[in-house]
Amino acid sequence: MKLKCPMCGQRLDSDQELETGTPVECPKCAKTFAVTAGNVVNESAERARAAKPAPAVRPAKPAPQDVRITGISIPFLDMVLLLVEIALAAIPALLVLVGICYMVVAILGNVR
Numbered sequence: 001m002k003l004k005c006p007m008c009g010q011r012l013d014s015d016q017e018l019e020t021g022t023p024v025e026c027p028k029c030a031k032t033f034a035v036t037a038g039n040v041v042n043e044s045a046e047r048a049r050a051a052k053p054a055p056a057v058r059p060a061k062p063a064p065q066d067v068r069i070t071g072i073s074i075p076f077l078d079m080v081l082l083l084v085e086i087a088l089a090a091i092p093a094l095l096v097l098v099g100i101c102y103m104v105v106a107i108l109g110n111v112r
Contacts, residue, residue, distance in 0.1 A: 002041040007031045011041065 003012040003024060010028040018024065022035045033039065074082070 003035065004039050004041050005029060005031070006033055006039050 001014045001017050003014065003018075004010070005012065005026040005028065008026060008029040008031070010026055012024065012026065014024075018035045020035055020037070023032050024035055025032045
């Protein structure tokens with residue numbers, strides 16, 4: 001009789017037939033379990049399962065090779081503060097751009 005430990009999956013061989021409910025100790029994990037129909041290994045089914053190739057698994061939609069998808073969770077207040085910081089950091093660049101535009105307009109206005 002062949003058994004499979006429900007805790008660790010170790011296969012056990014017994015030279016005698018064991019009745020349902022008989023306690024058995026697994027030599028690998030040292031846990032005790034009772035013999036049930038669920039942990040008795042059916043040899044013909046095992047051979048058929050081993051001979052049958054496993055089905056190929058493929059994703060439903062493959063992701064592009066160079067795209068990495070990530071996600072983050074930010075509380076609302078932290079997100080608002082982050083957006084304010086970004087806006088404040090952009091103000092000096094905006095002022096420089098406005099100054100350059102003002103100088104270009106002033107130079108072109110004096111050219112006439």
